[in-house]
Amino acid sequence: MIINDDTNTLLSRRAFLGQSGIGLGALAATSLLNDAGGVESGRNDLPHFPAKAKRVIYMFQSGGPSHIDLFDHSPAIKKLHGSELPDSVRGGQRVTGMTAGQKKFQVCGPVSPMKQHGESGTWMSDFIPHTASIADKLTVINSMHTEAINHDPGITLINTGSQIPGRPSLGAWAGYGLGSTNENMPAYIVLLSQGSGKNPGQPIFSRLWGSGFLPSNHQGVLMRSGRNPLLYLKDPNGLDRSTRREMLDDLAALNGDSFARFGDPEIQTRIAQYEMAFRMQTTAPEIVDLSDEPESTFKLYGDAARQPGTYAYNCLLARRLAERDVRFVQLFHRGWDQHGSLVPHLTAQCKDTDQASAALVTDLEQRGLLDDTLVIWGGEFGRTSYSQGGLGNGRDHHGRCFSIWMAGGGIKRGQVHGATDDYCYNIVKDPVHINDMNATILHCMGMDHERFTFKFQGLNTRLTGVEEAHVVQQILA
Amino acid sequence: MPLSFNRDIRPILSDNCFGCHGTDAHDAKAGLQLHSFEAATAPLGKEKDRQALVPGDRGASELWNRVSAKDPEEIMPPPDSNHRLSPEQIELLGRWIDQGGEYEGHWSFQTVAAPKGASIDSLIRAQFEGNGLRPAPPANRETLLRRLTQDLTGLPPTPEEIDAFLADQKPGSYKRVVDRLLASPATAERLAVDWLDGARYADTNGYSIDDHRDMWIWRDWVLHAFLTNKRFDEFAVEQIAGDLLPQATEQQRVATGFLRNSMNTHEGGTIPEEYRVTYNVDKVDTVATVFMGLTMKCAQCHDHKYDPISQKEFYQFYAFFNQSSEPGSGGENSNTAPLIEAGSAICDVDRVKRDVRQRIAELDRWRVTPEPAMAKIRDEWESRILPTLAPSRKEIAKPADLPRVPHSSAAWIWAADDKQAAKALFKHRFRLEGEPSAAQLLFTCDDACTIKINGGKAIEKKSLWMEPKVVRITNLKEGENHIEISATNDGPSPAGLLISLAVREDESRVKHIVSSSAWSAKVAGAKWKPAADLGKYGSAPWGEKIQEKVSPGGVGNKALYLALSKPKLKRSQADWKTVNDAFAAVSGPFKIYIHQLNLEEKVLSKTAQSGRATVMVMDYKPRDTHILDRGAYDHPGEKVTADGPLILPPLTGPEGKAKTRLELARWLVDPAHPLTSRVIVNRYWQMIFGTGLVKTAEDFGAQGEYPSHPELLDWLAADFVEHGWDLRRTLKQIVMSETYAQSSAATPDSLELDPYNRLLARAPRFRLGAEFVRDSALLAAGLINRDLGGPSVHPYQPDGLWAEISHYGYPAGFTSQKFLPGSGRALYRRSMYTAWKRTSPPPSMAIFDAPSRETCTVRRLNTNTPLQALVLQNDPQFLEAARALGDLMAAAGSVEKGITHGARRVLGRGPTAGELKILSTALTRYQQIFQSDTEKAQQLLIAAGAKDSGDPKQTAWMLVASTLLNMDEAVTRQ
16 A cells, blocks of 8 residues: 555564564564564654653533633623623634524623632633642643534544544544554553533443544544453453463464464464563553552642542553553543532532542642643533523533633643633634644644544545644743 | 656656645745646746746756755745655656656546556566566465455354365365355455445434434445445445445445435534535545545535545535435434435344344343443442331321422522523412322522412422421311422522422322422513423533432332332332332432433333334435535535536536536546546455555555556456446456465565565465454354344443443433444354444454544554553453353364364364464473362452353463464464
């Protein structure tokens, strides 16, 4: 095939195996193979330039967190509370079928007061005191925007660069481009949690961490609570590690025989993959075993971090994965879809996430990992500053502006980027499209989003789509 | 070798130049287009004194001057374009200009031209010369039989089939096997798998909630077509336009389900027209990819950058599919119109009823025996509640025994005129048959209320809404009673009133008077109206909060008492219903769970009765089509009518009438169409050799790969069409070739000369497809269930995968939100029948590169990963297969016979001396290990699904079998 197909990695791997001088007789001695083959090598032409972020932790807040209640401060909105949103502001915007028929569009100010925090004076809601306490470590972007107005297209777009399914996810691109830095774990790990605000939250999909048209080994690997932190990881009851080891040694010898007869390099790769699987069986349980964490950890992340499956637990796992150099960790926390019950649900969502999100940043910094770990917090869109239903009842989806924050590897500290109008409705300064955000994430990882392409259906396809996208230079440290 | 424009020059221009100087006239930089001779030789510049291409003179050609320039301001492609030509490519362009700069039409748009008197082998071997290659020796007969059986059926040969083939010494033995396999149901199943990928077949709707749909009737149609070797042209026409055929039969309409496999949505807030457009674009993409290898989708927003397809032509093609009544917003838990009810082409109604009833029986079993965690809390509840239910006259009058939780049919209500009103009044009347012995009122309000019953004392509540108040009521009377309520709501949060009044009318019966839309409500200044129903007890936002706060009390139900008094195994279905209903009323999670089971059963009930099912089909409804500006559904431009792209042969229709899908379908399979036959035979070549003659099976356009063997591709395409689009013949031609029968062993020389084996001087070696990895293990283990066709099944998968991403627990309820495993024979069906949820595809298959089936896929990539190793080692399905295979091996009589039998079942051959030694040593070792620890031996067997206790020997054989199933060769065709 021509460029950018799977052949690049294949070639390098084969070349490597060819050069590593593994004689056929040595194949049974699997320890020799520990350094070969199992690790995803990434593309030869990457990174394009030195990376500020060696790894990424993306805390995806699924459902559309309310920017107007949490981050985006408008001094004027208090006075506007209860008034009708002017048509000039709404500007014929397409709204979802849920509020399209509404007669009134009453402006609703933030449900809880906002204050300025830290030396940076970043505005944040009283709902998120822990995040507010680390305001000086973050860049808050209040001028994010997206075309999508509903969840499925929205979360698909922000995670894969297209509203239509079929494209690789951001994490898959990262793993495909850069490969793994941990020879015992996959490059892209996904952690799921349910929100306690709206439960069940809107559905999510495996395509959000899928590999799309990239080879499927780049899809995100679910890490779960319970006895099998990775699917199929645990050996069956009754099978000791030593017995498994013996079986793998036999298997390597059998496959080695096969290689002697057929000379197919894929056989050597398979032997190496069984070795990596064996190592994963040790590494993954270590990661989820929190018994080595001191009490101070749970003080920092909150007691919920002891409870497998919670967001706080997943934040702690994310740190443990970062310590082991897993390239890309993505949390998906659901329940941010506050069409109604705005106050109780938003309270519950913030309670789920605030302390642990902030703790993760603090913890990474204390461990010296924040400088080369990019941390992202955000969802697929924001919420309307007008009320859905009665005043203060809830908010509909809003793609014209929303807020996210980033911290760590390559990102400025204590910055606020972009601004919206009095109504927190339209961007008035420095718009950041989600493709710009994805371009910026790739940039922090050492990749030029325009040059990082994969040929699919005849096109040199990239994460950031066919329209122009720009790295947000102003937020780069 | 003389230069070929298509082979040597077009790829350079297409990759590097056409993006800015291609077919898209609107976007051409500097007005220069290079896609045709005319365009490239047109005068350029202000003075019109230059030409990009001056035939025969590279020095005078602007093209050459720019690509060979050194100045970064001059050089093309520009440095910031990320494209750069190699010196070899630049020189090729120079030579081409010197040789006259002739263009050829893009190869795949030219008429198929088959070389006369050629054969597969002659055309393959023609390329060995000059490349220093020689054909590999033939594979041995065992290898060949396994390869052939795997390629055509997705299964390994059985030991009996191996014996029969080895024993058949008469000429033509191989051909006889080919004929046997091609006519087998297993081949129909294998062929169907690839077709299902292209047709994006799945059992769920795909977008958002991703609930259940029924398209398996269409899948059975596909199986039937392959089983009967339906002519491929008819196969195509019926799937695209079966509904438009004269006197279309039910099955011809079923066939159009091909187009309706597109995903659909009913996400709240969806703008239907936006998605109606999306579904039709998906149909264009699918038809263009599957039949023509064209990336037409690229022209949705602008003219195609590489292929001669304008945006207008895209919408002309789109217009064929736009003529239908399909809505943008899909059905919930079901199919979306237009649909028909139809029977299976494969299974009779009794067989379908049997399968569906078995599934319903599985659901019933899940009611009786829920997941362990849930069963535990139900057991605890049972033992707590039973003593309180014993009927005793004296205690009956105690209101404490009355239900303390709201009856499950209670709804949150408020005034219909303003659901957030600060104040609302309610009233309700009800009759009692006799004077009640006890009554208890449970109520709550967001935020406060005052209740009067029969004008008695006011009962007030101001505390938090999530803390209901319970009071004993003593002033009820026989005949008519009435309740009056005044309620208030603070602030902008939602209002709601919830009431359940439990009244014991006699010993065994409790009557509930519950808040509902049957109550009257009003706000100030409005009239009394039926109350607004804000959702049943249990729905957001109040339900779970209430459940947390209310402790379960007695139910006072005689039927429940009787049911719970029986041992579990003695309870009837009616008993279980009573028990589960009562528990569901007090346990939120259990209520959700039972509700899910009920929903799943509901969608099956009709099919269980009739043995038929609905299937989504196409219909014809004239509708205007417009070019959509930048592809946006709400920006219609120029009106267009249905037609094919200009670059292809004319698509004719009846005079004076609009062209329909029927003309489109017939045009696709017209022998003059240059793409369809090439694209189809290429995919079958890909199926058998792992890589197509055109590697980019999905793209035959300018950006696709030039064929490795263009003449062979045309020879196969012509042969296919000339012989009546006979797929079986084409497959037979391929597998009867010497090229196919070569050994797959690589030598250092052959690896060096042709590392990717595109020239086929040896047979390819590649991993089996996801479905066939599992199917092969099931067959080797003797577990496989060979039933053909029918509804999808639910074999093992890890717990919780659907529930953790889905809308499981949403009060209204949706199907396919929680995976409910199947049982019995349904666990061993071939993998193509596994229920396919698009947002969470079967994990063990996704790990082996199965696509999600969200969009059309005609080429799977083939990876080799540690997760695959874990599946083969630890997936319960593979553990069970190892145990069953181990049992077969143990029964063979001796260690050597056992290992030989296992190797033959898995690898299609006996073991080598080395393998025999490794495996027999392992067996002895395992026996020693497990004899010294019989408990572990037993645990391992149980983990592999054993029902009875076994001995350490059995465990040892199981591990040897597992070793075989994990061998590279076991999951590889070679």
